[in-house]
Amino acid sequence: MTQVLLKGARLYGEGEKVDVLVVDGTIAEIGAVAAAEGTEVVEAGGQVLLPGFVDLHTHLREPGREDTETVDSGSAAAALGGYTAVFAMANTDPVADNAVVVEHVWRRGRETGLVDVHPVGAVTVGLKGERLAEMGTMAKSAAGVRLFSDDGHCVSDPLLMRRALEYSTALGVVVAQHAEEPRLTVGAQAHEGERAARLGYAGWPSSAEEAIVARDCVLARHAGARLHICHVSATGTVDVLDWAKGLGVDVSAEVTPHHLLLTDERLATYDPINKVNPPLRAEADVERMRRALASGVLDCVATDHAPHAVQDKDCEWDAARPGMLGLQTALSIVVETMVRPGLLDWRGVARIMSERPAEIAGLPDQGRPLAVGEPANLVLVDPEAEWTVRGAELASVSANTPYEGMRLPAVVSATLLRGRITSREGKIG
Amino acid sequence: MKHLLTTDGLAEDAATAVLDTADELKRTLLGREVRKLPTLRGRTVITMFYENSTRTRVSFEIAGKWMSADVVNVSAGGSSVGKGESLRDTALTLAAAGADCVIVRHPASGAAHRLAGWLTETGTSVVNAGDGTHEHPTQALLDAATLRERLGALKGRRIAIVGDVLHSRVARSNVHLLATLGADVVLVAPPTLLPKGVESWPVTVSHELDAELPAVDAVMMLRVQAERMHGGFFPSAREYSIAYGLNEARLGLLPEDAVVLHPGPMLRGMEIGSAVADAPQSAITEQVRNGVHVRMAVLYHLLAGEGEE
Numbered sequence: 001m002t003q004v005l006l007k008g009a010r011l012y013g014e015g016e017k018v019d020v021l022v023v024d025g026t027i028a029e030i031g032a033v034a035a036a037e038g039t040e041v042v043e044a045g046g047q048v049l050l051p052g053f054v055d056l057h058t059h060l061r062e063p064g065r066e067d068t069e070t071v072d073s074g075s076a077a078a079a080l081g082g083y084t085a086v087f088a089m090a091n092t093d094p095v096a097d098n099a100v101v102v103e104h105v106w107r108r109g110r111e112t113g114l115v116d117v118h119p120v121g122a123v124t125v126g127l128k129g130e131r132l133a134e135m136g137t138m139a140k141s142a143a144g145v146r147l148f149s150d151d152g153h154c155v156s157d158p159l160l161m162r163r164a165l166e167y168s169t170a171l172g173v174v175v176a177q178h179a180e181e182p183r184l185t186v187g188a189q190a191h192e193g194e195r196a197a198r199l200g201y202a203g204w205p206s207s208a209e210e211a212i213v214a215r216d217c218v219l220a221r222h223a224g225a226r227l228h229i230c231h232v233s234a235t236g237t238v239d240v241l242d243w244a245k246g247l248g249v250d251v252s253a254e255v256t257p258h259h260l261l262l263t264d265e266r267l268a269t270y271d272p273i274n275k276v277n278p279p280l281r282a283e284a285d286v287e288r289m290r291r292a293l294a295s296g297v298l299d300c301v302a303t304d305h306a307p308h309a310v311q312d313k314d315c316e317w318d319a320a321r322p323g324m325l326g327l328q329t330a331l332s333i334v335v336e337t338m339v340r341p342g343l344l345d346w347r348g349v350a351r352i353m354s355e356r357p358a359e360i361a362g363l364p365d366q367g368r369p370l371a372v373g374e375p376a377n378l379v380l381v382d383p384e385a386e387w388t389v390r391g392a393e394l395a396s397v398s399a400n401t402p403y404e405g406m407r408l409p410a411v412v413s414a415t416l417l418r419g420r421i422t423s424r425e426g427k428i429g
Numbered sequence: 430m431k432h433l434l435t436t437d438g439l440a441e442d443a444a445t446a447v448l449d450t451a452d453e454l455k456r457t458l459l460g461r462e463v464r465k466l467p468t469l470r471g472r473t474v475i476t477m478f479y480e481n482s483t484r485t486r487v488s489f490e491i492a493g494k495w496m497s498a499d500v501v502n503v504s505a506g507g508s509s510v511g512k513g514e515s516l517r518d519t520a521l522t523l524a525a526a527g528a529d530c531v532i533v534r535h536p537a538s539g540a541a542h543r544l545a546g547w548l549t550e551t552g553t554s555v556v557n558a559g560d561g562t563h564e565h566p567t568q569a570l571l572d573a574a575t576l577r578e579r580l581g582a583l584k585g586r587r588i589a590i591v592g593d594v595l596h597s598r599v600a601r602s603n604v605h606l607l608a609t610l611g612a613d614v615v616l617v618a619p620p621t622l623l624p625k626g627v628e629s630w631p632v633t634v635s636h637e638l639d640a641e642l643p644a645v646d647a648v649m650m651l652r653v654q655a656e657r658m659h660g661g662f663f664p665s666a667r668e669y670s671i672a673y674g675l676n677e678a679r680l681g682l683l684p685e686d687a688v689v690l691h692p693g694p695m696l697r698g699m700e701i702g703s704a705v706a707d708a709p710q711s712a713i714t715e716q717v718r719n720g721v722h723v724r725m726a727v728l729y730h731l732l733a734g735e736g737e738e
Contacts, residue, residue, distance in 0.1 A: 189538070197624035198437065200538035200563025200601060205625070270539025271546075316516050318537035318561070 004419060005035050009044035009380060011370045013346030017046050022376040025419035030372055042414050044380055050350045052084025052377035052415060054357035054366050056254055057230060057302035062108060064093025068398045069307035075114040076395040077327040079422035082379035082412040083115050085366045090122040091152040097122035097133040099141040106143035114422045121145040123164050123175060127153050132164060139171045146361050149176035151230055154212055156182050161216060165225035174360065176228040177216050184208035189318060191264045191279040199267050204279045206234035213237050217244035217251055228360055229253040231304050233278040235288040242297050252360045254302035255289050257326055257333035262402060272313050272320030273402050293352060294343040300356040303330045307398035325401045328394050332408035376419040385411040430730050432545045432555040436566045436606040444609060450726035451574050469498035472732050475528040479505040479535045484693055484717065485558050489532050492724035520544050524551035529732055532556040538563035554731040562596045568692055569602035571723040573610060575716050576647055579688045584611030589641050591617040591673055592651030592700055595624050599692045600651060604630055617641055621662045638673055642682035649690040650675050650701050666699060676702040688712050
């Protein structure tokens, strides 16, 4: 029997301090609890207790690019960031388009044991957008794939997307679309707007995202399917989602921390640390992402954690790979952009970081209420603390954070996965 | 000046200083049999061209040589670049080999900025000789030098820039510099060849060349690259030429003393009529001649200017 006692936590940052006793992975008691012998005690000191975070969108780079991230290092980053479940995208080498690869990733996650690693299956073979991958086999494999995506590529063929959505309904799984009409983004490098025009970047128009989201909402309604939209970045996409949800389309959407904070103002340096897909957009888009996340038109935050090697970032813009680290900075960015300005309270944070993503992916033991009898997937947050981001100090193999040197609010004090402490005071385990 | 990367934000007095130096160099060398000044003796200038270019590379090379600098030409095909070496490593190698100045042309916008960043510690100057669809500052300076020669001061002068603004680094550099020098710029192009966001530029925009020509002091024709013609930016070369080409008939719409510029290479019969290119209004060969003097002036201000910035 393992026991952990969280002394003096404030559930969802509300009400009086309470003690939370965790026994064998389950919340056993909430109230005034005395520490029994052999109980590991975490002094919470009035800090905020939330359900462990769930990230629908990470790139853990294993197999294939272990020089940039592994399931081990990515899991450590996740645990330190307050996550108890992460979804690992399928664009590995080999691609996770079959049961062998997804089971491998799932097993590696179990071996590491710091966070539940759920492999995302590819929608199409080799992410090529030509024919469906064996979604059923992957769903029924040991990995139990719930989420399918060609992320990094858009399933742009409307007929293939229709088939994927239809097919998914029999499996009870979700297709997550990387919304980017490829004909509108040939050679695209940055958000198409005033800044890119001046700086000479080939434009990535918002319409390339909006058009696919509109199309796919229509297709999902026709197919009676669930649809999830990855990394929403454009104002017009929010309008489309609002319209589709109003019609009763079963669509959900995520936004990344960087699209809540950063803008294309960063293009001026030509430093590809700021290169990401979809691109950083204008101030009005950032403002809209925040409001849509607060109102629920955008369902959740997902990091799109994308580690890259130094040589793939320390080069000219066009040659650089898109993507940025996110797992260890996500909470702080959410606090900075949503909590501090008063757009969300801590219950709201629990909703967008844990409950909604768990619901979207159908994880029964994540994003659960803080109540007796519930699984102890928990994160303890110090809302008053601040820290300075240093890429080299992050747990990822890579260091490509766009927040280098920034002072950010809120620190993860402890993360518990099924009652076991996976991170504490910035250290693993 | 430490680097010349862009004309965006280049101060009026700095730009004017380069132009004045160019004028002076031109006067000094006029009629001389030996066109060589000792100013940059012992300094090493490396041109690093990742795109094909004859006129710009040759112009920089001659400029360096007339200033007595040692000029080394590196082209992407004939160096370790072909072996996959990164831009950063190539730049650091050239700096370590003793370059005082690196002149770079690269297909990626911002490549010259990146280079300047990597070379901060070596003290090497960087000149942007064209980066992607961003800027080509020495072209804008030589255009301004040519216009000043023909028109005098540019304040209040009206200049039309015609053609593929979207993909043109020449247009971007000219828009900033001409605005700084007080000229009014009108961009004339089909909507497909104008960037989204052009509204924020210090220009007016028009789609009617004929309506603009009678009121301009100069017209700058931009090259239409072959790949644009097949990229669906306009229906056909014929239709483009009819709407936006500076043909012989249109020359008559221009005021008599207006100046015609083209950065080259020209597509005669497409964006510019053959007789127009050779007409008295055309300053196209003067542009090339002034290019050498302007680049000499740029090298002078970067490498010989004492106590500046």
